[in-house]
Each structure stands twice: as structure tokens, then as C-alpha cells.
Amino acid sequence: MRLDDFSEVWCVDFEFGVSPGERPRPICLVAYELHSQKRLRLWQDELQRLEGPPYGLDGRCLFVAYYASAELGCHLSLGWPLPAAVLDLYAEFRNLTNGRNLLCGTSLLGALAFYGLPSVEAREKDDMRMLALRGGPWTKSEQAALLEYCETDVQAVVTLLQRMAPTLDLPRALWRGQYMGAAARIEATGIPIDREGLFLLREHWTEIQDDLITTIDADFGVYEAGSFRHHHFERWLCDHKIPWPCLASGKLALDEETFRDMARQYPMLEPLRQLRASLAQLRLSDLSVGKDGRNRCLLSAYRAKTGRNQPSTSQFIFGPAVWLRSLIQPRPGCGLAYVDWSQQEFGIAAYLSGDPAMIEAYESGDPYLAFAVQAGAAPPDATKTSHGTVREHFKACALAVLYGMGAEALAVRIGKPTPYGRELLRLHRRTYPKFWRWSDAAVQFALNTGRIHTVFGWTLHVGPKPNTRSLRNFPMQANGAEMLRVACCLATERGIAVCAPIHDALLIEAPLESLDETVAATQQAMAEASAAVLGGPRLRSEARLVRYPDRYMDERGEAMWNTVMHILHKITEGRSICI
């Protein structure tokens, strides 16, 4: 497949304005057709008069853009259909350079600089962006300037396309482009948020923080004048006989990851961990919620090395402290469902490696307990109840392997001395030898060839100082990302309102009367997506349903949410949200 196979190749760019949490408002469009050299320049009033886009959308026409979900988001805002064939040069540039150090980044200007191609000055680009974001009305000269600027971007896309075309893997590039359509739909849909609740939290957050410290610290006594005191925490740890990892300097390691690991071992620490996370990271004003009460932000598709989305952790409701997710609430008459693959990474590892014991463990329904039984650590009739702790240890081991974790870190995770971690990893190697041969070969392949790829061609290039843990992890994570992209495409193209993709899950919304049916359709799409990635086998999925007026609740944040709501209730004397 080549560019010449398309009867029309349209390079397209919109200028648009966007407020936090809102959908894009197209200002102007410039499009250029490569074969006929036809050029289109349309201002917003002309765009709104059109019933559809001024270029073809069927599979004979190729739509080319740089970061296409923005252009496709403008299509949706204008009520236009999406093109059937999308080539996103951003996704291709990311794929071409993923893992490499780029001096000028991955913006359009960065891509042009990478190839030594001419471009407009970054300052001029910023000025024009500000002009677009300022909003109308624009003077005639401002309109001309914006159209002119939009045209320079289109010209840049044309130049970049001509430079990149010989190296493009077009069939897979079109698949990546198709996902940008799904991303645009998901960004347009957004996540329903309890706006009143968010308003109250924002209004009273300073008082809530003070009260939170008083309430939660009553069990710890580690805060003084609103600040976390290391020496108080040390004393608390000694009193409770909890060993804590230290830095080379001898001071306590107090980073979020250490706190998370320790809270897993000592659940009594979880409220303190959440308090610290909430006080340190939570900027409620950054959460992007539109006037219609929906959380919308750029999904940042293909931003992570694994190809996963990487939305802003402060703008996206699934980014900040986990308790805040309870602000997610379906609209009246609707329900939400959080549908996730069961043990997705274990399943990917099992089927892609072809390890028969691992496949058997996945298909047992409880791969972690099955692993314990296969390794001889639990009898064949063991259950989650009878061998809960053993299962937890083998679960930690199975996950640790998929993340490339070593014996020491695994031992910390399970709260045991290092030999226990070493023994678990040894058991994993013995129980799943074919998986290990495959995993070792994946690392070797990456080191030998300088790159490693997913089933649909998302590629990580190996730099001069390769991280073998990342390379080992890549097939599970990056193929998991492919699976999520396929599921997003299938679900959105079948009319399912996908509010957000979250790592290995989809959050979907539907009217209450069709919620069950929509969940089944989502699970069907996810099963098909797993079959596409794994070459046949289907992964199971689970769904958690939330019906209005209930709100979404992540069990890890439930206690903190209730505490916050209790405080808010006191502050507002009953004006707070119904929980």
C-alpha cells in the first residue's frame, strides 16, 4: 500500500479554541490535496454552513494530519463524520523515534527539525496559538493571520509527509491513525462528574486539608503545624515496630512508591499515604471539567513508550488521588460501567509466549492460585479462602515477573526477607520455563536488533544504555496498549459511549435501560480486541456497574472519600453532597 493508491490525499489542519473541559471550537480550516494540489481555506462561519467536510471521507481518500485527534475532534464538534483512512504523522514520528533522545521533542516543529526541514519560528507559532485561544471576534487582519498560520502548518504536514512517506509502514500506520478517531470520540464524550461536589471541594479545600490532617493524624501524630515531621514518623514506626526502607543517606525513604509498597504490607498506613498524596499533589483547580459537567482532556495517545495514552495527571480524573474518583457520577437516567480485562498482562504473557502451564493457569480463572498449585505451594483443592496468603504471595510474584521486578523488591512487596522473593522467582522460572525462554528471547531480540515491536508494529528503539527491565516488560505493556486501542476502536465505532480508557479498562456510559446490553457489547468488543492481539485466544473481562444516583467508588479510596465528605458536611452544615 502506497500513497498513490489513494485517489485523494488531504493534508488537513484546523485552528481551534478550547477551554478546560470543553470540546474544541473550530476557528478555521486549511486543507491541501497532494495529487491535484487543490487548496481549501475556510473561516469558521463557512465551516458552520457546510453540511460535511469539503473533502472525501471514504477509504479512497487519505486524511493526513499531525496529532489527528485534534482535527478529528473538530470534525465531531462540527457534526461531521470521521474519515475512514487517517494517517497521523505524529503517531508515526513517535513510533519512528520512540526510545530515542530527541533534541527538539515530538511537536510538529520538533519533527521538522529532526529531518532538517524548514519551519515557522516557535515564537510565531505561540503567538498564533494565543490568538486562537483568546477567542473571537477577530479582526479581518487577525483572521488572515490565523488562516495564513494554519496554512503554514498544512504546508509543514505536506513537507513532513513527503519526507516520511518512503519509510512509512502504511497499513499499520492507518491502524494507528484509526485509533486517533476513537481517541477524538472519547475526548468528546468525557467523564460525567458531580459538578456540585467538585465546586464544594474546590471552595472548601483549604479548610478540608486542615481538618483532614487533624482527623487522620490523630492516629499517627506525625504532623506539626500542618507539616509532616520526619522525626515524629520515625518514632511512630519504632513504636509500631515497622521496618522502613532508608536512603543511602540513612534517612527514611518517603517517596510515593515506597509509601505505596509499605502501605500494602501495613494497611494501617494507607490513610496516612492518601493524606500525604492528597496534600502534595491534589490541585483541584487543574481538573478539566466543562460546563456540562464532563471531565475532558487530551488523552495524549501514543505518548508513553509502551504506546499507552498519557493524559495529564492533574487534568484527568483518574490521575490524582484515588478517592477523588468518587466525583464520577452518571447523569440522571444513565449508568456507568468500569469494564476491565481480568489479569490482562498475565494472559498476554501466557498466550504470546505459548507456555502451556501459564495458559492453563490463566484459563483456570484464578491464575495466581493456579500458579501456587502448579509450583507445589498449595494443594490442588486450595481455594482463595483456604490459601489466601499463599495466593497473595504468588500473585505478587506473577505480577513482579511481568514488571521485571527483582527478588529484593518482590520481598519488600510481600513483606518477607529477600530469600522468600528469590524462592518465588525461582518457582516462577521452574513452573513457566517456556515463558522465560520467550521473555529472555524478547530482551535478546531487542538488544540484537536495536528495537522491539508489538503485534501491530508499535516499536521501542533501544538506546545506548538499555534498561533490560523495560525491554522485558515491553511485550506485555505495549501489547496491552494495542489491545486497549483495538477495544476503543471497536466500541466507539459500534456506538458505545466510551468515557475513558484507563490502562486495562474502559469506562462506558449508557442509558439505564440499555446499560446491561451496552456492557455486554463492550465486553464483546474487548474479547474481540484480545483475540486480535493474541491471534485467537480471548481474555475475560469484568464489569462494575454504577447506576444513577450512585457514584463511582474505588475501594482503595472509599475510606478517604467518606472522611472528606464527613469534614465537608461539617463545614457546610449539611449543604454537602449526598454520598
Place this chain on the structure above:
Amino acid sequence: MKNMTTQFPGEESNGLAEPSSHSGNDPFDLSRLRLSQDFEATTRTSKLLTTVPVRRPDPQTFFRVHPNDAYQMETAVLEHHEDRETYLVDSSLWPQIRSEIIPKVLYTAITRQDTLFIWPVRLEASDGRLDTWNRSAHLAAREAKKGWVRMTSNRERGAYDVLLPEAHYPDPEWPRMTFEEILRIAFRDHFIRDLDHPVIKRLQGRH
């Protein structure tokens, strides 16, 4: 992937345009885009076995004995106590150094860590006598042909105890080598083919 057929709740229009029919090939047929994840195919290596120790099983390690009798041999070895080395002796020399050699069975064994080794166990003397240590070692070897075992000394009984694992361990993966190839590696530097071998000379006080 199919074209969208269902209207999105709360959204005016987000349909995909009709897919192309000009090529007859669906560009989004993911099964045609799928790349192999068989990294082993391009990085396939095999471990070159360079050393095969000749020793007794470690008392703390589970091991198996090759169930195929073609992987064992009754022969004679010379045990040099000073160097703690075992030498295989060419059968043509046996009559001449009869007092130095010991009739043994060489079993092919493997540990749970995939370490292949040759395990020599003394055979009955010509009068049929065999001590309880070696008799129990043969019994352990017989058990190890069927499953994983561990062998520990029991001085009180004057014999080896055979311990079985509580868990079910999968069968070992035996190297794809003939017994002769294994022996060549095990005794590469420990094969006595003539009486001028330094060990024989030393034992006979010839230097």
C-alpha cells in the same frame, strides 16, 4: 472492523464514513497486520554443554536419573583420593590395574537447576557383596528414574535416605545428546587409555 451502526448517546454525529471498496482488501483487517511475537525464532540459541561433573548428588538438591537405560553404563573407574578425581579407564587396561579400579555404574542425572552430572555408584563385587550405602544408592537411582528425589546420609542406618518432594515437579528437560557425547564431556580430561597416564605412574611409584 465494521462501520459504526449505532448512534452514540448524547452526540449528534460521529459516524465513520463508508469504508473503501476500491481495493477489495480491508486495510483494517487486523489479522493481516499482525506481526510475530516469536522472538525466539530470531534469537534462538542452544546452551553449549562444556562441563559435566562426575559426583554424588548433593544432599540438599532434588535430582532425577535418566529413565532410559541407554544413559547408564557398567564400567570401571579409578578414584584418585589425593586429587579427589574420578577417571574412566579403558577396558584394555583393566587386567593390568585390577587392584586400582572399582566396578561402578555411571548414571546420567540432572538437578532441578538443570545441571547434568554423572553419578558413579559401586557395583557388587564378584562374590555378590555390596555395602548398604551403595545398595541404598542404587535404590535411590531407581526411584529417581520415576520422579524427583533427594538423597541424604543416614549414618545410624549406614545407608542413604531417599526423600520425595511434597509438590509435583514437572519432568526435567534432558539435553538432546547421546550418552556417549555426555561421557566425552564428563571424562574429557579424565580418561586413562594407557599405563603411561600420570595418575597410573604416580600410583605405581614410577615417578
